[in-house]
Amino acid sequence: MADINNSMNTRQHLQKISGAIVVFFRNKTVSIIVRILLTVVFFVIVNKSISAGDVAKLAGSINPLYLAIAFLLSILGLYFQIARWKIVLKSVNLPYEKLIPLKTMLWGNFLGFMTPGRVGELFRSTGTNPQRKGDSVLSVIIDRLIAIMLVLICGCAAMMVQGLVYGKKLYILQSVALAVSAVAVFVLLFFRKVHNNTLKKVLDRLPIVLQGLKNATDSRVILISIAAHACLLFQTAVLLSMFGLHDLVKNVVIAALAFTQMIFLPFSIANVGIREYSFGVYIRMLSPENDVAGVAFGVSGIILFFNIILPALGGLLWFMLDLRNKRNYE
Numbered sequence: 001m002a003d004i005n006n007s008m009n010t011r012q013h014l015q016k017i018s019g020a021i022v023v024f025f026r027n028k029t030v031s032i033i034v035r036i037l038l039t040v041v042f043f044v045i046v047n048k049s050i051s052a053g054d055v056a057k058l059a060g061s062i063n064p065l066y067l068a069i070a071f072l073l074s075i076l077g078l079y080f081q082i083a084r085w086k087i088v089l090k091s092v093n094l095p096y097e098k099l100i101p102l103k104t105m106l107w108g109n110f111l112g113f114m115t116p117g118r119v120g121e122l123f124r125s126t127g128t129n130p131q132r133k134g135d136s137v138l139s140v141i142i143d144r145l146i147a148i149m150l151v152l153i154c155g156c157a158a159m160m161v162q163g164l165v166y167g168k169k170l171y172i173l174q175s176v177a178l179a180v181s182a183v184a185v186f187v188l189l190f191f192r193k194v195h196n197n198t199l200k201k202v203l204d205r206l207p208i209v210l211q212g213l214k215n216a217t218d219s220r221v222i223l224i225s226i227a228a229h230a231c232l233l234f235q236t237a238v239l240l241s242m243f244g245l246h247d248l249v250k251n252v253v254i255a256a257l258a259f260t261q262m263i264f265l266p267f268s269i270a271n272v273g274i275r276e277y278s279f280g281v282y283i284r285m286l287s288p289e290n291d292v293a294g295v296a297f298g299v300s301g302i303i304l305f306f307n308i309i310l311p312a313l314g315g316l317l318w319f320m321l322d323l324r325n326k327r328n329y330e
Contacts, residue, residue: 036269039116043273046280049293057291058243058298066242067302070235074306077231081105081147084224088143091216092135095128104128106315108140113270113312118144142212146221148263150229155260158253166250168285232259232307239302243295245287254282270308275300 082101089096108124115121121144125136162168236258237251245251258278265274279296 039268039270039272043268043276046273046277047293047297050297054291054294054297058294061243061298063242066238070238070242070302071306073231073235073238074310077228077235077307078105078311080224080228080231084146084221084228085143087218087221087224088139088146088216089125092139092142092212094125094132094135094139100125100128103315103318106311106318108315109308109311110313110315110319113308116267116269118266138209138212141209142216145209145213146217146225147228150225151259151263154229154233154256158256158260161249161253162257162286166253166286235306236299236303239299240283240295243298244290245283245295247287250286254279254286257282270304272304275304 082105085105086096086101089101104125104127107127108121111120111123112118113120122137122140124140126133129136233252233255236255237248240251240254241248245254258275258281261278261281262271262274265271265278268274276293276296279299280292283290283295284292
């Protein structure tokens with residue numbers, strides 16, 4: 001009897017401890033601090049072999065022409081993203097007139113920049129129609145799903161090229177990612193009845209998301225999404241060429257594989273550290289003769305600045321101008 005009581009007391013203590021841990025990490029301040037620390041730690045670990053001399057060498061490799069092409073591809077890619085976003089907003093009957101798609105896209109970039117896995121981006125358009133926050137989040141989910149599907153399709157195509165053309169085996173994380181994806185699809189199709197309330201709510205809303213995805217996806221959206229992702233792939237390929245990798249096809253394959261891998265590693269803020277790691281894995285696999293760590297660091301830094309930091313600053317500036325105008329109006 002005493003053993004049973006001790007066992008029950010131990011279980012209760014463990015439940016209290018686990019509950020306290022959950023509450024601790026759900027605290028927003030703690031959560032932000034933990035995410036920042038994880039990002040810093042991962043960045044340091046991935047880039048620990050980069051020296052000041054390596055950075056100077058990378059700086060000497062920068063070609064203004066390649067840099068200009070990469071920047072133009074960044075702007076063009078953002079244009080296609082905004083064009084797709086406008087169609088998605090229209091499909092769910094949310095405001096899409098004038099500069100709303102541009103403004104909310106830039107604001108979403110800022111929110112995404114501040115959160116791991118770009119989770120904050122889900123709230124990019126809630127301010128345009130506060131009474132329909134659910135539909136606003138749904139519209140972002142639809143937009144992101146379309147983009148992710150293109151990334152996965154290109155990633156699968158790159159895996160085939162990786163194996164058939166270059167004779168390289170699948171990296172272990174690719175195999176894990178494919179297995180996890182297959183299991184997730186299997187669970188969604190055959191195990192809809194679940195006891196976890198949070199998961200049940202997510203699964204119950206799945207038909208709504210799929211219907212919204214169906215309504216928003218037409219030939220225009222598909223072509224625009226292909227163009228947007230193509231800009232990202234070729235931008236990366238151009239930057240890889242600037243740092244000494246001159247095989248354009250191989251560079252595109254590296255880019256497609258790396259961006260696919262990043263989907264399954266949404267841990268750090270703005271993918272800092274994850275981006276360098278992912279590029280490094282496939283540069284080492286397909287072009288091991290190059291300075292893997294240095295090239296991955298250089299390409300990642302430029303992409304971070306062009307594709308994430310600049311749009312995020314644009315969103316923040318727009319928000320601050322709106323805030324100032326409101327105060328002046330009041």
